[in-house]
Amino acid sequence: MEAVIEAEGLGKDYTVAEGPLPRRRRRRVSAVRDVSFRVAPGEVVGYLGPNGAGKSTTLKMLIGILAPSAGRVRVAGLEPVRARTRLARRIGVVFGQRTTLWWDLPLRDSLALTRHLYRVPRADHARRLAELTEVLELGPFLATPVRQLSLGQRMRGDLAAALLHAPEVLVLDEPTIGLDVVSKTAIREFLLRLNAERGTTILLTTHDLGDVQRLCRRVMVIDGGRLAFDGGLAGLHAVAPSPRTLVVDLAAPAAPIAVAGARTVRVEGPRQWLELNGNPARVIAQVAADHEVADITLREPDIEEVVHRIYAGR
Amino acid sequence: MRVYLSVFGCALRRYSGYRAATAAGLFTNSVFGVINALVLLAVFAARPQINGYTAIDAVTQVYVAQALLGPVDVIGRPLALAERIRSGDVAVDLLRPAHPMAWFLAQDLGRAAFAVVFRSVPTFCVGLALFRLALPQEPARWAAAGLALLLAVLVSFTLRYLYALAGFWIGDARGVTALAGTVGPLCSGLVLPLVLFPDAVAGVLRALPWSAMVQVPAEIVLGKATLPGGTVLGGLAFQAAWAAALLALGALLTARAARRVAVQGG
Structure with missing residues (x-):
């Protein structure tokens, strides 16, 4: 299908001036580099x-109030900066x-x-x-x-x-x-x-x-x-695979649980958080066998953690 | 065109909401007029004629100036645009399918129209009640005075628009505004009629755009031969020329600003 928003190799550099006036230095900063996408x-x-x-910065280039330093962009078939008013x-x-x-x-x-x-x-x-x-x-x-x-x-x-x-x-x-x-x-x-x-x-x-x-x-x-x-x-x-978390409520506070297929990441009184890296069923069975357990919940990673991992990984 | 009429209407309604500010402005204009007039009367008591001005002429100029202060922002208080450039809100202004300068001009004309009725007319009436003023006798000069007021508003707007636009290049126009706050009143003839300056200084100040805001309109009311070209028509032409030149410069710089300069703020 024809794209309604199209960006190809889109880039924007800014010049920033730094330091006190007599020795002010100018530095080029890339705010956006080589961004390409199409939206149908x-x-x-x-x-x-x-x-x-x-x-x-990307949005401003899409709506025509900032001129790209590199690449091209089209929105609704128009070149945003040139056709700002029509767009x-x-x-x-x-x-x-x-x-x-x-x-x-x-x-x-x-x-x-x-x-x-x-x-x-x-x-x-x-x-x-x-x-x-x-x-x-x-x-x-x-x-x-x-x-x-x-x-x-x-x-x-x-x-x-x-x-x-x-x-x-x-x-x-x-x-x-x-x-x-x-x-x-x-x-x-x-x-x-x-x-x-x-x-x-x-x-x-x-x-x-x-x-x-x-x-x-x-x-x-x-x-x-x-x-x-x-x-x-x-x-x-x-x-950005994020591990699921097993939240275990023990009957009484205890030392961090040691079990194969999981790693205890946090302990708060009787509650412990285990990061799963193995078969959850086997880990749950093992934990239940070793400890007196009041409650267990399995938590899916939420999108926040996923995005955090993407940001942190770069 | 219809959109600018609507903007004018919105601005008119907006300023009609500021009742306390209007009353305060009116009071300030009237009081400053009295002080200014009394000082000049003392000066003219010592010398009855200065460069073709009599005491009555001088006091008339004082009240013309005070009456103009509502619609014509001689002090150069920043347009909302200045703060919008600083904060980045100007992005919203650039996104409208309308010319930014025309948009802000329509707003300023709305503000001025309100101020003419609720600031200029009452202020001038206070002057009339307290002092002897020289009023135009012929209807044509009243019409010329009205036109001079409109042109003074245009010059005042374009100057403030240009001050604000400077923010696109220097990031913050507050320094420009502070400077304009001194230059405007002094060079326009608001602080003192320009006739009281030494001839050489007055000659320069008369050629600058600021004189189109107070000195020229005042002399049009008074029908003075010191007007550019020596006539009322010459005075109007002087104002119109500055208004046109500054509007053209404003339009040119708006296009430049929109094209080249990064909009500030995230």
């Missing part, structure tokens, strides 16, 4: 990486830490302004606003000045503002940052629905692995400016 229409892709890995009419962008809304005015005013900004026909705008108001439950605070909104409400307002022109691609930079569990869930469910019903392509960066697990069938991990992984969630586990 309708995909939901998570773009992960530690702080400073190059996530935001802006076809994509929606939300920065979790920044807002496009008018701080002192009712949310409704900012949403009304987007009609002229994106030249949306009046009827289409009214219909989409009604839909978004319902799905994002904006009704109760449409008339409230933006500065008085909670972070979760403001985020929903920003999402609505980014979607009123029905963009094909939605780019989200940390859309759930700082939100409580209820707000996070609301945003995730909304994005899933948007993707399912409209086929909107979604690319999001996040540090919240709950976002990834709920939303993304595909993840890309960037580290040190290079793409360290690109594939399905399951593949992520395979590339």
Whole structure:
């Protein structure tokens, strides 16, 4: 299928000036190096990486506010920097830490302004606003000045503002940052629905692995400016195999358990954590035979550990 | 075009919300006008004519200046853009399918329109109530004064826009803003009418863009021959030329900034 986002050998170097003025030295720093990927229409892709890995730099090149130093990039068939304004009419962008809304005015005013900004026909705008108001439950605070909104409400307002022109691609930079569990869930469910019903392509960066697990069938991990992984969630586990953990609750505190096929990594009173590297059934049987056990649970590695291993391994 | 009208409307509504700030500004303008006028009256008591200005002319300029201070930001208080460049929020501005300079201009015109009604008119009325002012007699000069006000707003906006834009290259425009806070009031004729400066200095200051914000509008109200070209029309042309030049420079630098300069912040 034709890709809606295409990056090939994408790179960005910055020049940073260091030191006091008379002996200031200039140094070239690569924020992004040789990043290539394609995103097909309708995909939901998570773009992960530690702080400073190059996530935001990549996003800025995709949306046309930063010119790449190397490689090429196309979004919705356009070259972002050259066609920034035309591209802006076809994509929606939300920065979790920044807002496009008018701080002192009712949310409704900012949403009304987007009609002229994106030249949306009046009827289409009214219909989409009604839909978004319902799905994002904006009704109760449409008339409230933006500065008085909670972070979760403001985020929903920003999402609505980014979607009123029905963009094909939605780019989200940390859309759930700082939100409580209820707000996070609301945003995730909304994005899933948007993707399912409209086929909107979604690319999001996040540090919240709950976002990834709920939303993304595909993840890309960037580290040190290079793409360290690109594939399905399951593949992520395979590339950085993380051991499962056996949590053993003993009847009484004891010395660290010594058993073949596992290694005790942590002891806290009667509870011990064993990192499994052998057959779990055999280890459990052995532990139960050697000790008086109150409870045993087997824990799958969560995505956080997996990603941590990818970051740490480089 | 429709989008900029909407932005203008939003800015108008936004500033109409700041009632306390408006009242405080009005009070400050009126009080500073009184102080400034009394100082100049003392000066003119010693010398009734200075470079073609009488005491009434000088006091009129004081209240024209104070009335202009609402819509025309002579002091060069930074546009929101300056802070947005520093913090990286400007990314959001560059993402709109609208010209950033036109966007911020529409906002500033909205702010100015509100200030004309709720700052300029009342401030000037205070001046009229307290002092004898020289008012234009012909309707045409009133119209010219209105046009001069609009052009002064444009010059003030473009100057502040350029100060803010400097942040793209130097990272933080606060130093520029501090410098502008001194240069603006002094070179515009706000602190003292430029006629009170030595001729050589006044000659230079009159040619600079800052004079288009206070000195030229004041002389248009007064109908002075010291205007560029010696006429009201000459004064308007001077203002329009600076406004056009600065707008063109602003548009050019906006394109440069958007193309070459990395947006700050993660």
